[in-house]
Amino acid sequence: GAGVSQSPRYKVAKRGQDVALRCDPISGHVSLFWYQQALGQGPEFLTYFQNEAQLDKSGLPSDRFFAERPEGSVSTLKIQRTQQEDSAVYLCASSLAGLPGGNQPQHFGDGTRLSIL
Amino acid sequence: ILNVEQSPQSLHVQEGDSTNFTCSFPSSNFYALHWYRWETAKSPEALFVMTLNGDEKKKGRISATLNTKEGYSYLYIKGSQPEDSATYLCALLSAGGTSYGKLTFGQGTILTVHP
Numbered sequence: 001g002a003g004v005s006q007s008p009r010y011k012v013a014k015r016g017q018d019v020a021l022r023c024d025p026i027s028g029h030v031s032l033f034w035y036q037q038a039l040g041q042g043p044e045f046l047t048y049f050q051n052e053a054q055l056d057k058s059g060l061p062s063d064r065f066f067a068e069r070p071e072g073s074v075s076t077l078k079i080q081r082t083q084q085e086d087s088a089v090y091l092c093a094s095s096l097a098g099l100p101g102g103n104q105p106q107h108f109g110d111g112t113r114l115s116i117l
Numbered sequence: 118i119l120n121v122e123q124s125p126q127s128l129h130v131q132e133g134d135s136t137n138f139t140c141s142f143p144s145s146n147f148y149a150l151h152w153y154r155w156e157t158a159k160s161p162e163a164l165f166v167m168t169l170n171g172d173e174k175k176k177g178r179i180s181a182t183l184n185t186k187e188g189y190s191y192l193y194i195k196g197s198q199p200e201d202s203a204t205y206l207c208a209l210l211s212a213g214g215t216s217y218g219k220l221t222f223g224q225g226t227i228l229t230v231h232p
Contacts, residue, residue, distance in 0.1 A: 004160070033219070042121075042206055042222030043161075056219060091161070103149040103210065105163030106220065 002026065006092050006109035013082050014117050021077045021112045025094030032075050033106060034067055035091040043091050049075060050098045082116045089113050119143060121209050123223035130197050131231050137193045138226040140207030144188035149210040151220060152181055152192055156203040164192075164205075197230040204228075 005024040013019050025032050031050055035043035036059075045059040051072035060067070064082075069075040079086055093106035122141045130136050142150065149168045153161040165174040170185040178195045194201055204227050208220040 035220075035222075040224070042123075042208075042224045043220075045219045045221065048219055059219070093161075103166050103168050105151060105153075105166050107163070108153075108160040110158075110160045 004092055004094055004107050004109035006090075006112050008112060009110060010113050010115075012115045012117065015082060015084060017082055018078065018080045019082055019114065021079075021090050021092075021114070023075045023077070023092030023094075023109060025073065025075070025092070026096075026107055027073075029094035029096050029107070030098045031095045031106075032069055033093045033095075034075070034077050035093065036061075037089040037091060037111070039088075046077070046090075079114075082114075084116050087114055087116045119209060119211060119221040121207060121221050121223040123205075123207055123226050125226060126224065127227040127229070129229045129231065132197060132199060134197050134230075135193065135195045136197055136228065137191050138205065138228075140190045140192070140223055142188050142190075142207075142209045144185055146211045147185050147188075147209070150183055150190050151208040151210060152190070153206045153208065154203045155206060155225070161206060194228075197228075199230045199232050202228055202230045 007022045033048050034046040037043040047067045048056040049069040064080045066078045089111040091111045093108045095104050095106045124139050152164040155161040165181045167183040172183040174181050180193045183190045204225040206225045208222040
């Protein structure tokens, strides 16, 4: 069965470049989350989609970060004018139910490891 | 800002040992507590979602308990095996406001089981 798929697995970019990270959630999953994980820390929430609607973007660290899920399935996280502090693992997760009200586990992808030189 | 704390940060045990670690969280606005196992080069895997005070859940040699009144959860591994080596993450699902139930993670406990 297909799980959550993220691409690319690794991305190296020069400071100032734009990057785009892709997430393919499990088919039929309503909720989609993006997290950022810095070395030695737990994942930190970035943004949440319920179908195509971005209901919470409170965790996006700056206006350089932008996420979309235009058709309610695949999502893209875009980082413009990357900085060294953007280097992290970016995790995508999906769950079947919409929130609030759901207490189902989130299904994670393998993540994209982003390194900014 | 919610503060989810896990202890210890890392743990080394011998194969066959039983072990446990702790997740502490603010008890207000509690909705659910998630436990995940994250092996190197793999994706985090859900272990348990716990919602009720006094909840106990079990999956093979791994079990977890929950105390929402005092704000902690314990994860137990009985007879640790090398394949249990991973980072164990707990995450709080909070209710209310506009958080839409986003997960707030602890920093994780890194478990290494030596053969």
